Amino acid sequence: MPETDAALSEQRLKAFLGNLLRAGVIVAGVIVMLGGALYLIRHGDATPEYRIFRGEPVELKTVGGIISGVISLRARAIIQLGLLLLIFTPVARVALSLYAFAVQRDRVYVAVTLFVLGILIFSLAGGRV
Amino acid sequence: MNIFDASTLIFLISISAGFLGAITGLGGGVVIIPVLTILFGVDIRYAIGASLVSVIATSSGAAAAYVKEGFTNIRIGMFLEIATTLGALVGAVLATIVSTSAIAVIFGIVLVYSAGQSIQPRRERSGDIRPDKLAQMLRMNSTYPSPEGAKAYFVERIPGGLGIMMTAGILSGLLGTGSGAFKVLAMDQVMRIPFKVSTTTSNFMIGVTAAASAGVYLNRGYVDPGLAMPVMLGALLGSLLGTKVLVRAPVQRLRMVFGVVILVLAIEMIYNGITGSI
Numbered sequence: 001m002p003e004t005d006a007a008l009s010e011q012r013l014k015a016f017l018g019n020l021l022r023a024g025v026i027v028a029g030v031i032v033m034l035g036g037a038l039y040l041i042r043h044g045d046a047t048p049e050y051r052i053f054r055g056e057p058v059e060l061k062t063v064g065g066i067i068s069g070v071i072s073l074r075a076r077a078i079i080q081l082g083l084l085l086l087i088f089t090p091v092a093r094v095a096l097s098l099y100a101f102a103v104q105r106d107r108v109y110v111a112v113t114l115f116v117l118g119i120l121i122f123s124l125a126g127g128r129v
Numbered sequence: 130m131n132i133f134d135a136s137t138l139i140f141l142i143s144i145s146a147g148f149l150g151a152i153t154g155l156g157g158g159v160v161i162i163p164v165l166t167i168l169f170g171v172d173i174r175y176a177i178g179a180s181l182v183s184v185i186a187t188s189s190g191a192a193a194a195y196v197k198e199g200f201t202n203i204r205i206g207m208f209l210e211i212a213t214t215l216g217a218l219v220g221a222v223l224a225t226i227v228s229t230s231a232i233a234v235i236f237g238i239v240l241v242y243s244a245g246q247s248i249q250p251r252r253e254r255s256g257d258i259r260p261d262k263l264a265q266m267l268r269m270n271s272t273y274p275s276p277e278g279a280k281a282y283f284v285e286r287i288p289g290g291l292g293i294m295m296t297a298g299i300l301s302g303l304l305g306t307g308s309g310a311f312k313v314l315a316m317d318q319v320m321r322i323p324f325k326v327s328t329t330t331s332n333f334m335i336g337v338t339a340a341a342s343a344g345v346y347l348n349r350g351y352v353d354p355g356l357a358m359p360v361m362l363g364a365l366l367g368s369l370l371g372t373k374v375l376v377r378a379p380v381q382r383l384r385m386v387f388g389v390v391i392l393v394l395a396i397e398m399i400y401n402g403i404t405g406s407i
Contacts, residue, residue: 014196014203021336022193025186029365036136036358044133048355050165053172055350062348079354083182083361087343089189090336097207108267112208116337119214123221123344 013100017093024089028082035078042075091120132355139165140359147187147367152374153387155243156335157364158184158306162236163394166407171356173229173407177305178351181343183364184307188335190365191372195329199274202326205284205316206333208267212291213312213334214341216298221342224303225349233402236304240395243310248388261285273326282323290320302342307335 059065060080069077094117101109130138142164143157150157158180165176195201224232264270264284272279297311312331316322322330346352401407 011199014199014201017203018193018196021189021196025189025193025365029186029362032358032361035354036362039355039358040133040136043355044136045131048130048132048135050169050171050175050353050356053174056353057350060354061350061352076354079358080352083352083354083357084347086182086185086189086361087340087347090185090340093189094207094210094337097203106268109204109207112211116207116210116214119218120337120341120344123214123218123341124348126345126348 009104013097017096020093020096021089024085024092028086028089031082031085032079033082035075035080035082038073039075039079087124091117091124094120135169136355136359139169139356140363143183143360143363144367144370147183147364147369148371149367149383149387149390150364151187151191151368151371153384155246155387155391156184156307156309157187157367158304159240159243159391160394161360161364162305163240163391163398165356165360166233167394167397167401173232174224174351175353175356177224177232178346178353179357179360180305181339181346182352182357183361184301184305184339185336185343186361186365187368188307188332188339190369192329192333192336194372195332198329200325200329201333202269202271202322202330203333204267204271205269205320205322205326206330208269208287209290209294209312209315210334210337212294213298213301213338216295216300217302217338217341218298218345220299220302220304221345222302223299224342224346224351227303229407230402230405232303233398233407235300237395237397237399237402239300239304239306239308240391240398244388244392244395246310246314248385261287263287271326273323280323282321282326284320284322286319286321290315293319298338298341301335301338302345305342305346307332307339309335 059069060076066077066080066084070081098113101113143161146157146160161180162176165171166173269284272281293311293315297308301308309331313327316327317324
């Protein structure tokens, strides 16, 4: 029966998307926690400076900068890596939906999903024209 | 106050904000941003950046559970994300141009609206709805589980819904919240989607909407790891606790309390914005 097959695959897709989201959040959360612990051990006594906006340095706002910071075990870079993974989690969800719609040969939704994915990638690249 | 004390305090506040945000469906950002800016004197751009990443965490965490229950409509969510992600991108770019005082005032006004929404009682509508061609073409009509078995629903007025979703996206990108209240408005009030489907699908969409502006925020250096760390971890923990007790909680009363709290914060934000202290 094709209808129940479709319903079943829809249900499996939902379960898979759900698990993907959960896994992404857990991994990101653990990394942020590790980086946070390191940050508090190293800089816990310092005075916070969130009142004045200066913007983050390049090491903390580009993928390359964050990764090289993680390699040299900088606490703030490790937190930032967790946050980066967190931002990538919904993007991965959209990419996976694209695959699912393609398998179902649902052209309208392949187009819709491609568009959304395009916007997300554009934003992650900095949103500059 | 040193970083350790500040982080602990912000962590505890974020737990309660995430908890209330999950129960009321408004998200934690509406409390976290005013508290950080008014109580801690944090620059609103850092507060927005921290809130935005925590919004992704809380909505994705909750979405995982909702998607499996079968209320979330993935097609409706995906389609409307065209509007929310576009809006979020516009909002994030606007945030780098608009003055922080203006952001504070807009935030306050949006808060007042959200407070009103959360106080309003909910009722399910059942309906004699004529079939909408666009909704059929986009395969949006579906069913949701109810005590009497799967219940069918039909979607209508998609262009109107898209318009409000665009606004929701802009506000989300500009203010760093999930703007769940506007998403639910578009789906529940305009598109006539059942309330439970609207709220869970809204939650499903929030992560993608926030990711669309988070990229811009990160690239512009608005995401401070030291501040975002306690906010994200606290909000995530709080929202997990919130979804756990949601079934037993006196939701109506909590909504009232939450509504009053954010109303007070809204007035503070508007006042501080106008006097220029934010």
